[in-house]
Amino acid sequence: MSGAVFEPPLRNPKDIFISDQDCRSFMTNVILQARNLRKEFGGLVAVDDVSLDVAPGTVHSIIGPNGAGKTTLFNLLTGQYKPTRGQVFFKGQDITHVALHRRAHLGMGRSFQITNIFPNLTVLENVRLAAQALNRSQFNFFRRADSFKDLVTRAYEVIELVGLRELALSPATVLPHGGKRKLELAILLVADPELLLLDEPTAGMASEQVPELIKTIDTIRQKGNKTVILVEHNMNVVMNISHRITVMNLGKLLAEGSPAEISADKTVQNVYLGGLYGDAIEGTRHE
C-alpha cells in the first residue's frame, strides 16, 4: 500500500461529521470501506444506508438474524449486486462498478454459502484453475495445461494444506460435504488474496467441525497477514476470532464494536433474545 491518502467524496451533510472512530480508521488505513450502501429490490429495501470500515489484518464479522440483510450486504461488497446507492472502496480504489472477475485480480477472494465448485473436474483441476486465473497462461491454447508446472505445484501445495492430497485426482463431485468445503477453501487460498470474504463458511457443517474450521481461518489470517470478512448467522461462532463485529437488523446497521462491546449491547441482546433467534446467543452465555 503506497500510503495513498484516501478521502471518500462527500455525499450528504451527514458525512461532514466525522467521529473519533472514523478518524482512527482513516489513519489505520482501511482496506475495505462501504459508504452509505443501499440496495432496493423493487419496493423492498434490503440494505439501508450501511457504512462499514474494515481494518487490514483483522477479522471483521457481520452478524444478524435471518432477513437482516447480511447476505445482500455481502453481495454488495463482493460485487454480485450493484448498489442502488452508495460506494465500495478497496484499498482506496472505488470498486463499486468493477467487474466480478477484476476483483479477484485486485486481491479479493470470496467463498459461497452453498458449495460452489467445478463438480466434474478433478480436485487438482479445480485448484489449478484458480491459480491460473491470475496468470497470463490462460490465453495460451497450444501448450498442455499441465505443462505449466509452477501452477500445478502451487495447486498441490494448497491441496496439501487443506488435507485433500489423497483425493487430488478424484472428480470434485465424489468428495463428502466436508471435503467440498475444504476444496472451496483451497480454491480461495491458492490465489493468495489479501481480503477473504466468507459467506457463512460453517453453513451445513456438523457442529463439532465448526471450531476446527474457525481455527483454520484464523491461522490462515495470521500466517498470511490477511483480512477476513465473515458473514455469520450464529453469533457464537464469531465471538472468539473477531476483532470487530457489525450487527445488522432489518437492513440497517444496529451496532458495531469489539466482541465484548457487542455482547454487552442491550439492543443487540433485544434483537437476538427478543426475536425468534434466542438460540443464536445461547453459546455466548455459557462462556
Place this chain on the structure above:
Amino acid sequence: MPVSWRRTLQSNWFHVLVLLFLVMFPHLVGWITGDSPLGVGGRPRGQSVFWQLIFIELFIFAILAMSYNLMFGFTGVISFGHALFFGMGGYILGLVLEKTGAASEVGLAAGVIIGIVVCGVLGLIIGVVSLRLRGVYFAIFTLAVAEMFAIYIGRWPVTNAEDGFVLSNLPAFLNPARDRLTYYYLVLILMIFTFLFIRRLINSPTGSVLLAIRENESRAQSIGYNTLIFKLLSITLAGMIAAGAGMLQVILTKKVGPEILTVSFTVDPLLMTIIGGVGTFSGPVIGASVLHLSERIFNREFIIGSMSINIGQNWSLILGIAFILVVMVFPQGIVGTWAKWRAGKKTTLE
C-alpha cells in the same frame, strides 16, 4: 522409436486403427467389390466411388458436429443457430467464386479466407449481443438470427433466391464429381486436423477455462476469469470451423442454395453430438458415423417375403425414437457411457 512417441501411440492406438481403416477404406471397398476406387470405365462409378461419397458426407458432418461440441459440450453454450455458420461459409465461398469473376484458384483461396473470417466476425457479433443471455434465451436468440438469414437469403435475387446457384468455377483438382478420391483424402485430412485442433485446445490452459465455464460459470468469474471473452472465443472458433464444413459441403454438391441454411444443419450436429457423447473428443465423430451410416443403410425399401417395408419414409420417426431412447437411457451418449463403463470396471478390479 523415442519413448514419448511410443506413449502417444499407446494411448491413441484406437484412433490410429480408425485412421488406418479410413485411409485404406476406398481401396478396401474396391478390392472387395472389384470396382476401382478411381471409378469404372474412366467414369466415377462403382461401389468404391459410391461409398467414398457417403464417407465424405460423414466427414463433413463430423467436422460440423465437432464444432458444435466445442460450444455445447466443452463450453456449455447451447446454440440453435449453428446452421447459420455452415450455410454462410458455403454462400460466401460460392459468391466469391462465381460472382467476382476471379480466377478459380484465386477465388477459392479468397473465398475460403473471407468466408472463415466473416463467419468468425459473425460469431463474435452474435456473441457480444447475446452471450449475456443465459441458456434457453441465448438458444432462442441464435435460432432467430439463423432463421432470419435463412429467410432473407432464400429471397435474395443475387443468389437466385430459392433456386440457389451452381459452382462452375472450381479449380480442376477440386472436382468431386470427376476425381472423388482426392476429395475424400482432403476432407479426411481436414477432419483429422479439426479433431487434433479441438483436442489440443481443450487440453490447453484456455481450454481448461472453457470447461470451468461449462461446470460453473459464476464460480469461474469469481476466481478471476472474464468468462465472456472465453465464451466469445468458443463461439467464434466453432463458427469458423462450421463455416469450413459448409464450404466442403458446397464443393461436394457443387451447388449453393438456401437448404444449407436450414435448421436441419443445427439439429443434425446436435443429435450427433448427443448420441455420440457430449463433451467427449470422439463422440461427435462417432455420432455422425452412426447417424449417417444408419440413415444410408436403412433409408430404403426392405422386402421380406411378400411384404415390403419402406423405412426411408419413416426415417425421421425412427430417428426421433432413437434419440429419445439415447437421452433417457444413455444421457452421456455412446462414448460417455463406454468411458463410464470402463472406469467402473477399473475401480471394481482394484
